[in-house]
Amino acid sequence: MQENKLVAAMQPKRPRKRLFLGMLFLSVLVLGGGMAVIWYICVPGLAQIQRDLPDILGAVFVFFVILAFLCLLNMTLAAAGLPYLPVLRSRTYSLIHVLFPVAVRLGKPFGITRRQLEGSFIATSNVLFHRLGIRVSADKLLVVTPHCLQLARCPHKVTRDPDNCKQCGGCDVGALVALSHEMGFHFFIATGGTLARQIVYNTKPQAVLAIACERDLMSGIQDVYPLPAVGVLNIRSNGPCYNTHVDIEEVRRQLENIILKDGRKKRE
Numbered sequence: 001m002q003e004n005k006l007v008a009a010m011q012p013k014r015p016r017k018r019l020f021l022g023m024l025f026l027s028v029l030v031l032g033g034g035m036a037v038i039w040y041i042c043v044p045g046l047a048q049i050q051r052d053l054p055d056i057l058g059a060v061f062v063f064f065v066i067l068a069f070l071c072l073l074n075m076t077l078a079a080a081g082l083p084y085l086p087v088l089r090s091r092t093y094s095l096i097h098v099l100f101p102v103a104v105r106l107g108k109p110f111g112i113t114r115r116q117l118e119g120s121f122i123a124t125s126n127v128l129f130h131r132l133g134i135r136v137s138a139d140k141l142l143v144v145t146p147h148c149l150q151l152a153r154c155p156h157k158v159t160r161d162p163d164n165c166k167q168c169g170g171c172d173v174g175a176l177v178a179l180s181h182e183m184g185f186h187f188f189i190a191t192g193g194t195l196a197r198q199i200v201y202n203t204k205p206q207a208v209l210a211i212a213c214e215r216d217l218m219s220g221i222q223d224v225y226p227l228p229a230v231g232v233l234n235i236r237s238n239g240p241c242y243n244t245h246v247d248i249e250e251v252r253r254q255l256e257n258i259i260l261k262d263g264r265k266k267r268e
């Protein structure tokens with residue numbers, strides 16, 4: 001009972017999707033206002049250079065703002081379970097690159113942290129992943145996790161080969177290795193973003209399940225796009241990047257939703 005309470009307290013809070021989407025809408029409004037001011041200041045100078053330049057610049061700004069609103073509206077519809085246009089997804093991810101730093105700055109005065117926004121992005125992105133109905137066979141799925149999941153004093157070199165893990169129960173690596181044997185997906189432990197990208201390149205999966213902190217998941221999901229990726233937040237009860245944990249039941253739930261039932265193969 002006591003242990004259950006402790007585990008529940010360690011779980012990352014489920015972030016709200018509307019926080020991320022709301023802050024991005026606000027960012028578009030602020031950027032749109034900034035563009036209007038820039039346009040107004042530049043009009044006299046531009047008109048002197050060429051009569052049509054103010055109209056051209058104005059049209060570019062208006063196009064950007066309308067496109068941004070459409071992408072965000074599309075993402076909101078998708079997150080709400082309503083009909084949406086998957087074709088706008090790649091534009092939305094590019095837009096997030098531009099708008100996210102603005103959203104972080106705008107959130108500060110309201111006490112909204114970067115981590116909350118990143119967590120909200122992951123929740124939104126996971127909904128989009130499942131809405132696309134992505135199902136792959138186990139050998140086309142890559143599960144990747146950071147090195148901090150391994151018990152710091154474990155002597156086994158699991159980054160070279162996770163099967164070096166003795167599944168002693170000292171950390172969650174053992175449970176993930178056992179799951180990979182049971183279901184047949186590729187499982188790797190990466191020491192950093194470069195190695196993670198290298199693993200993706202080498203294994204050529206059709207989908208990725210990543211376990212990491214908010215920051216790494218956010219950048220990782222965007223980096224691997226258009227490869228579909230779902231994120232599971234790690235649990236940092238010992239502080240960041242040290243003896244982290246993951247909710248194995250949550251990982252299993254996600255895997256059961258992604259892996260085709262007849263595409264599971266036991267690994268020896």
Ligand code: SF4
Pocket residue numbers: 150151154155156158164165166167168169170171172173174175
């Ligand atoms: S479960 Fe594996 S990685 Fe974790 S401490 Fe035990 S042997 Fe090391």
